[in-house]
Amino acid sequence: MEHITSRNNRWIKCALRLKQKKWRDKEGLFLLEGFRGVEDVLEQKVEDCVCIIEEDRLSDKSTEKIIHGGKELHWLFLLVDRDMMKLISGTEHGQGILLICHKNQRDPSSLLQELHGFYVILDSVQDPGNMGTILRTCAAAGVKGLILTEGCTDIYAEKVVRSSMGSILRLPLYEHVDISFLQAMKERCGLPFYGTALRNARPYKEIGPVKEGVFVFGNEGSGIREEILSMTDENLYIPLPGHVESLNVSIAAAVILFHFINP
Structure with missing residues (x-):
């Protein structure tokens, strides 16, 4: 040595x-x-x-x-x-x-084919702690790939890597994906898209079972962009009996993914 x-x-x-x-x-x-x-x-x-x-x-x-x-x-x-x-x-x-x-980078073009299983899109998620926690949750839940739009924080930043607890190498990562690519992916991959939003949405427990699909989670402050919400087959939300305004995006992702992928 x-x-x-x-x-x-x-x-x-x-x-x-x-x-x-x-x-x-x-x-x-x-x-x-x-x-x-x-x-x-x-x-x-x-x-x-x-x-x-x-x-x-x-x-x-x-x-x-x-x-x-x-x-x-x-x-x-x-x-x-x-x-x-x-x-x-x-x-x-x-x-x-x-x-x-x-790095565990993958070519996004591989997503332009028939896919099976569960994938996650993160739209402009900017907090490194949230990003690392979501990455770890995706790996734990059995997600087959994590897709990041151009507005996301760098997934290989030190705080993200630290929050992921080593899971950053456990699943394929597709970075810098733009709206036009997501549209092409939606048309060609064969999987339904599920958005997370409050408007035009149903409580998540009213949807399913979901055998495979793409779940979309949005920016901490502004949520998912309208251009991406227009592509979704169904939008869902988590009811909050405690009357708080919203859940942290990493917590929401954990609730949704483990409900649908590991019911």
Whole structure:
């Protein structure tokens, strides 16, 4: 295992660059921190990661397990001191372990064919915490793909990745999809679209059962754009007996997805 002492090392420089979206987009890589996330990536048998470990963590049993499993997946392991880890970490009190991973991007054109199962479209969801939680919920519910419109926050930003708890690599991600593409997808994929809205909608428990389909969730403040709502086969909402105005979009997504996908 190589011990890195200089910030001019190529992988340290790479980790620092990946804090910026433009470099994540250019290099097709992203950062993932923390033992739980790293162990989840290991469990998924993701190959060719770069794992940077703080030297104080080297004797931890969790670290030993990660090193043993990662070697079989062709991971590169680098050892750094505490100051170097603080430099590249995205959290003030990190756990001393970080991965550089390849993005799990898919070509949206594959959606222009007959599809089966459940998919989710997020329209301009901008809060990183919401995005990461929805991603984790989609993976847990068995969604086959997450489709993001151009107005969404960067799904590979550090806070999104952290909120996803390693699930960011568990399902296909389709980014930067525009309205015209969604129209083409709707015409050709063969799946019904279900919007979440208050107007022209029915309570979600009155709809179904749904054997397969595409669920659409909208922006935290303005909801789903009218152009997308015009494509839906049915719109639904969650009744709120407590008379609050609305649910957080990540909570609403969990309620809807587990009701229809795992009844």
